[in-house]
Amino acid sequence: MINNFIYKNKKSQITIFIILGLIIVVGFAIIFLLVNPPKFKAVDKNNPQAFIESCTKGAVEEALNLLTKRGGDINPVGYVYYKGENIAYLCYNEEFYESCINQRPLLIEHIEKEITDYIKPIIGECFFDLKSELEKRYEIKESDMEIKTKLQSGHISVKIDKNFEMIRKGEVRDFKNFRMNMVHPIYDFAKISMEIVNQEISFCDFDELGYNIIHQKYDIKKFITGDSDIIYNIKELSTGEEFTFAVKSCKLPAGY
Numbered sequence: 001m002i003n004n005f006i007y008k009n010k011k012s013q014i015t016i017f018i019i020l021g022l023i024i025v026v027g028f029a030i031i032f033l034l035v036n037p038p039k040f041k042a043v044d045k046n047n048p049q050a051f052i053e054s055c056t057k058g059a060v061e062e063a064l065n066l067l068t069k070r071g072g073d074i075n076p077v078g079y080v081y082y083k084g085e086n087i088a089y090l091c092y093n094e095e096f097y098e099s100c101i102n103q104r105p106l107l108i109e110h111i112e113k114e115i116t117d118y119i120k121p122i123i124g125e126c127f128f129d130l131k132s133e134l135e136k137r138y139e140i141k142e143s144d145m146e147i148k149t150k151l152q153s154g155h156i157s158v159k160i161d162k163n164f165e166m167i168r169k170g171e172v173r174d175f176k177n178f179r180m181n182m183v184h185p186i187y188d189f190a191k192i193s194m195e196i197v198n199q200e201i202s203f204c205d206f207d208e209l210g211y212n213i214i215h216q217k218y219d220i221k222k223f224i225t226g227d228s229d230i231i232y233n234i235k236e237l238s239t240g241e242e243f244t245f246a247v248k249s250c251k252l253p254a255g256y
Contacts, residue, residue, distance in 0.1 A: 048130055048164055048175045055126035056158050056180040059119035060149075064156075064186060066118075071245030072111050072190065074118055078103060080229045080246045087231065087246045091197045099201050100249035107190045108151055115149045115156070123147065123160065134166060141165040151187040185236045189243035192218065192234055197247065204250035206232075228252065 066074050071088030073079075079086040090107065091100035104110055124145065131140050143163040150157045160178035167173075199206045208220040217238065223231040230247040 046134075048134075048166070049178060051130055052123065052126060052160065052178045053180045056119065056123055056160065056178070057182055059122040060115060060156060060158060060180070060182060062122075063115045063118040064184060067111060067114060068186065068189070068241070068243045072104060072107055072114065072193075072243075074114050080225070080227075080231070080248075082223075082225065082229070082231055082246070085244070087244055089248060090193055090245045091200050091247045091249055093249055094251065096251050096253055098250065099204050100197075100247055102197055102201065104197075107194055108187060111186060111190060112149045112151055115158075116147050119149075119158070120145075120147050127162070127164070130164075137168065139167040141167065151190070153187050154185060155181060155183050156186065157181045185239065185241050186243070188236070189234050189241075192220070193232070193243065193245055196220075196232055200230075200247050200249045208232075 063074065069085050069087070070076050071079070071090055073088040076086045076088035078089045078092060080089065081087075088103075089100075090104050091102050093100040127142070127145065131142065134140055141163075142165070146161040148159045148161070150159070158180040160180075162176065162178065164175040165172055166175075196206045206222070208222050211220055212218065217236065219235045219237055221233045221235075223233070225231065228248060228251045230249070232245055232247065234243045235241070
């Protein structure tokens with residue numbers, strides 16, 4: 001009787017340990033998924049529109065990640081190195097007491113071109129992969145590709161002008177004018193940046209505190225380096241998206 005009780009007690013303890021072990025394993029799995037959520041990507045190559053849209057969105061996100069950290073340039077030429085990034089000057093003058101000269105008077109158009117130039121080879125590679133996969137089942141006919149990026153307040157659109165035909169047993173599936181739209185404040189960042197540059201040119205200063213009070217959607221911070229470079233950071237509070245650029249204006253001699 002006693003041995004039977006001990007046996008049942010040990011069996012119950014083992015069951016409890018097994019349950020606790022499963023809870024711990026599941027708990028770690030949940031934490032891992034929360035910290036590293038799975039990334040899903042449209043990979044259905046039988047749907048060229050969805051596949052190219054997914055590819056384009058990924059390429060644009062890569063471009064934006066670079067542009068927003070580097071003042072609107074993928075590979076800045078005139079820049080200051082600050083916190084691990086080459087940040088483009090949007091306004092620059094090395095002369096003492098002189099206000100800066102606008103380096104990007106057409107900033108929005110420049111960013112559109114930067115995005116287009118960056119994503120074009122990536123999208124071309126996606127079309128190549130798409131064709132290689134579908135040629136196993138279809139005859140493929142395609143035209144040359146033209147890409148146009150358009151920035152507007154709050155979002156980005158990319159239009160890909162290209163004919164892509166899938167032919168099998170006399171049936172033709174024709175795709176053209178691929179499009180991608182995504183939400184992002186890069187247009188608004190560019191507009192604010194140009195406003196800051198215009199005030200730097202006119203007054204050798206920009207009142208970021210006053211701007212933040214009036215435009216509570218954004219938080220603008222200004223950092224002045226030891227070499228008289230001014231780093232502006234614009235943050236959209238609702239999304240956490242940021243844009244950073246540099247200015248060198250109205251430089252003072254050492255000791256002032």
